[in-house]
Amino acid sequence: MAQAEQKRPRKERKENADRRRRQLLDAACRSILAHGLAKTTLATVASEADLSQGVAAFYFKSKAGLLTEALRDLYQRYEDHWTKALDQAGDEPAEQLRALIRADFHPDACGPMVLPLWYAFWGELRSQQEYDEVAGHFETRRRETLYAIWQDLLAGQDALAAVQMAEWMETLTDGYWQRLHLAPASVSAEEAEQAAWACLVRLAPDLLGRDT
Known part of the structure; x- marks a missing residue:
């Protein structure tokens, strides 16, 4: 998978990354509305985005970074x-x-x-x-x-x-x-x-x- 990802054109990789970031940021807003700021975590955001917690951590490193x-x-x-x-x-x-x-x-x-x-x-x-x-x-x-x-x-x-x-x-x-x-x-x-x-x-x- 990593090899295939590396072979993709740079523009496509950036577009995919931007799309994932957008997906997670929108999910963060939904999580805050549903759970409040304090109870929003990488896990709740990943769940809202229908992605793994690892993907959320890859793009934003931490809850603080994501919020x-x-x-x-x-x-x-x-x-x-x-x-x-x-x-x-x-x-x-x-x-x-x-x-x-x-x-x-x-x-x-x-x-x-x-x-x-x-x-x-x-x-x-x-x-x-x-x-x-x-x-x-x-x-x-x-x-x-x-x-x-x-x-x-x-x-x-x-x-x-x-x-x-x-x-x-x-x-x-x-x-x-x-x-x-x-x-x-x-x-x-x-x-x-x-x-x-x-x-x-x-x-x-x-x-x-x-x-x-």
Whole structure:
């Protein structure tokens, strides 16, 4: 088997490896949803993926390695999601902010199969340095993007205003995500999106008050 594997073209070997990694990362998410983060192991992930535990260990070495990569993948998928929305919004800062709010409440970002994953990992950030480093890497890029958009929108004003607006915007999303996670019957994602945008409009009516 090893000899046959070695004879395969490099591209095919890489495609197979990528497919197995994808299979295991998706299985890790299903395992976390089914068993929780603490009870997710290489064995539960391998079972979800219908693969042997040895295959899971080959690709990720340990539970810690697998879960760190699962968190990185979660953040990468979220970043791909909101950057795509941003690219499609055009060059107008107000349109960009509206697109980001819409993206944040799309099922791909905060649906019932995604929110529990965010909160499972966020609950461990302080105790798991690897998780904290992954989160910091992606969240820094997100903050920098929001800050740049608000700077464009608030041209000529104190830079602190752009920082504050970016932070308030993220706080709105975080607050509604928490509510959607803990009390999903109290608000829908669509209602949360509309409320978050309405709050931003009230904070900056002269800049965001028109239809977007």
